[in-house]
Amino acid sequence: MLWIMESVVSINATLTIDAITADALPIFAHSARTFRKVSVTGGKTFEGYGNIILKDPGLALLTLKQLQANSGKPLADISSMTQATMLLGIEKAKRLPLGHPQLETTLSGYALAGYTRTACRAFHAAFQAWDWAYIKNDHAPEEVMLATLLHDVAEMSLWVNAPDKMHQFRKLMLKDHLPTDEAQYIAFGNSLEHFSREIAAHWQLPGLVNDALRPENASNPRVRGVMLAIQLSRTTERGWYWEKAERILPEIAEYLDAPLDEVVPHIHFNAVRAALEAPFYKVRHAATLLPMLPGGEYLSVEEEFPEAEAEIEAEARAQSAIDVEAQPQKPAQSTVSPPKTEATTSSIAATAVAAPAKTGDKPPEKTIPTADSPAAPPMVAPPPLIKKPTTQVCLIPQKDAYEDALRALHKGIGKMDLNELMRNALHGMHDGIGLNRVVFTLLTKNPNKLVSRYIVGSDNDPIFSRFEIKLDKPHLFTRLLEKQVSLWINDDNRAKFWPLVPESIKVLIKTNSFFAMSIFVHDKPVGLFYADRRSIDCQLDEIAYKQFRQTCQLVAKGMANLTK
Numbered sequence: 001m002l003w004i005m006e007s008v009v010s011i012n013a014t015l016t017i018d019a020i021t022a023d024a025l026p027i028f029a030h031s032a033r034t035f036r037k038v039s040v041t042g043g044k045t046f047e048g049y050g051n052i053i054l055k056d057p058g059l060a061l062l063t064l065k066q067l068q069a070n071s072g073k074p075l076a077d078i079s080s081m082t083q084a085t086m087l088l089g090i091e092k093a094k095r096l097p098l099g100h101p102q103l104e105t106t107l108s109g110y111a112l113a114g115y116t117r118t119a120c121r122a123f124h125a126a127f128q129a130w131d132w133a134y135i136k137n138d139h140a141p142e143e144v145m146l147a148t149l150l151h152d153v154a155e156m157s158l159w160v161n162a163p164d165k166m167h168q169f170r171k172l173m174l175k176d177h178l179p180t181d182e183a184q185y186i187a188f189g190n191s192l193e194h195f196s197r198e199i200a201a202h203w204q205l206p207g208l209v210n211d212a213l214r215p216e217n218a219s220n221p222r223v224r225g226v227m228l229a230i231q232l233s234r235t236t237e238r239g240w241y242w243e244k245a246e247r248i249l250p251e252i253a254e255y256l257d258a259p260l261d262e263v264v265p266h267i268h269f270n271a272v273r274a275a276l277e278a279p280f281y282k283v284r285h286a287a288t289l290l291p292m293l294p295g296g297e298y299l300s301v302e303e304e305f306p307e308a309e310a311e312i313e314a315e316a317r318a319q320s321a322i323d324v325e326a327q328p329q330k331p332a333q334s335t336v337s338p339p340k341t342e343a344t345t346s347s348i349a350a351t352a353v354a355a356p357a358k359t360g361d362k363p364p365e366k367t368i369p370t371a372d373s374p375a376a377p378p379m380v381a382p383p384p385l386i387k388k389p390t391t392q393v394c395l396i397p398q399k400d401a402y403e404d405a406l407r408a409l410h411k412g413i414g415k416m417d418l419n420e421l422m423r424n425a426l427h428g429m430h431d432g433i434g435l436n437r438v439v440f441t442l443l444t445k446n447p448n449k450l451v452s453r454y455i456v457g458s459d460n461d462p463i464f465s466r467f468e469i470k471l472d473k474p475h476l477f478t479r480l481l482e483k484q485v486s487l488w489i490n491d492d493n494r495a496k497f498w499p500l501v502p503e504s505i506k507v508l509i510k511t512n513s514f515f516a517m518s519i520f521v522h523d524k525p526v527g528l529f530y531a532d533r534r535s536i537d538c539q540l541d542e543i544a545y546k547q548f549r550q551t552c553q554l555v556a557k558g559m560a561n562l563t564k
Contacts, residue, residue: 402432
């Protein structure tokens, strides 16, 4: 259960994988029509099929399942859809769409809109990741593209098999302003990433698809590219100039090892190219939001939940009244200058329209517009809007979940591998104890630091997923690694211990209370657990601390048995 603003909200029962995958992902009618137009002569047939498949997640999944059914082998080595169709053979490849459910005749209402929106967002992310893979000289950019396209396979499956729950999740996140991770637990009983991992394992999808669904792999450059592209596409679904969207851009610039002022227009250009590549998605593409001024993020909420329009207008009127009372009068202005990226955006769009790219083509050498591109005309500012604070969500401890995890750990000592051991421990801490974020960091020697290995509750945040603690200077965590010991930073000891916390960790966690415990195996440090409740409004307590320590101690015993 969850505690939300002084009220208790029940979590829905966790859905089963069988329920989520009962009906297959449909394909777009456009994909079926285009498949029939691919020439079977001229030597470009498989490439043509591959390009179509990479724009349609349902068709990509169908292709992989057909290939697995034919070969009976895992799909770990599939690096492109061109390769996949070649392995199927020309006759089976050209019949792929035949008889498969088509989206437009399978779904309706918000299920149709939700699936289309998710698929469109997935392709935008996949296109960005594919382009970045070329920039980084990746050996198989299409493999990165496929992993990104299928990253949100659970979300698409839920729009097909449980649309009411998906609609509830979107409402909790967009209208009620719940953090994404907690909204998922209310709607589904677990995280979307958990379901995507289960689906990927169930269908034995290619290795990079699985790897990119695990936050602990964020230090892997290919996985990091997928995660950054997914996060970019999710935030820009609402607009390009709001806080969350702008926060991810420096991370992408760092990833590409390029100046931010070059990376931003390049990303904008990619968004336009992605929209031109797949115009059959009958929803608002991220590229169409590029001309929107800051403050217009609410439009996507209004579009998805029309009943929110009256609320938005009421808030705007309230904000206007507050502004009149609190501030001196200023000369009225009917227009504002566009953000600095506006001029770049216009030239990007013009460049893309003049020369649209094919998905299978290598990105052009120069895709960033020149500095002398014409500026966009001034635009009318959006109405004032009250910025709603994010609702604070506190997980309520679930005694049964904690006891189940504890029993599993007790019985599994000497039998479980490390992955199963950590899976049970994190489940017990997150669902059982009610800790919103839990990280197990592994000690590395070159360089000397603690690096995240297992994470729950990171909300697919590529920044928090790279949780690491450098040990090159003395601080709180170097002291914790001197022996197996735990610490709870709270009101009573914060003055003593908080100055010892590295500044980088303070910035990362954005809270001032947490649990930590070092893990020793045969008298040597191997790692450290970190856990918190995300917000300072969600208080840690003595019972949770004792349960956290007990779980950590069982993990230490389990790890010691693994080394025998």
